[in-house]
Amino acid sequence: MTTDRLSATFAALADPTRRAILARLALGETSVTELAEPFQMSLPAVSKHLKVLERAGLIARGREAQWRPCRLEAAPLQDIAGWVEEYRRFWEGSFDRLDAYLQTIQKGEGNDTSN
């Protein structure tokens, strides 16, 4: 996995435990122990998941006595939203027109449509 931001974000979101953690954090900042509570895995495992989320910029962590409260960070989610919006035309009307148009281009000239 390359470490560009989009890749890191998608990779972080590919795990259901991590998505559940984000969903919990959507309800507000909380501690690691409380985040771990719903899961059957060990605390170190959750700690690792949090590190993945942090490296992807999806959460930020504070310090409050012996607790390390986590909170959701929106920026990478905005990136995802922006990325996927680019594909919206595919499930909306403009798809067919665009597709038909570019099919022509493709077959008309060479395969110069790299990247």
Next chain:
Amino acid sequence: MTTDRLSATFAALADPTRRAILARLALGETSVTELAEPFQMSLPAVSKHLKVLERAGLIARGREAQWRPCRLEAAPLQDIAGWVEEYRRFWEGSFDRLDAYLQTIQKGEGNDTSN
């Protein structure tokens, strides 16, 4: 990685090569060889990426003589769009209100906010 659909989709999208393939397919259906052309990796490597995309439902493959044309499938992308939309309130106005409200709930009662 669990094989629920969202996880498979996010995992598939976590690779920049695969995202580039999808971007190319947004320009229209094309062959494996043409898809592979922009990349420095071997054809089998691309073939594997296509299999990942196919298993995630992000592409479908046809048969035309010795070619196996690939085309983009929108459904899993719609799932992603739907998922991320749930978090939109975080980077829009309602965040602060929601956050404040749920902070109160949390501290008021126990940690019954599992999952």
Next chain:
DNA sequence: AGTGTACTTAACCTTTAAGTTAATTAAATG
């Protein structure tokens, strides 16, 4: 039937991911 083209499968290697238990750090509290 034999050859070229398009692609996949097989076998393998190396790196990373996700989990474990045990040990460690850090702060609060008796």
Next chain:
DNA sequence: CATTTAATTAACTTAAAGGTTAAGTACACT
């Protein structure tokens, strides 16, 4: 100052991801 609570780090295991080369399959063409 010893103990409890909160969380991380270390060391390790297993499995999966992503790449390679070499071999195999499928169809088209002469």
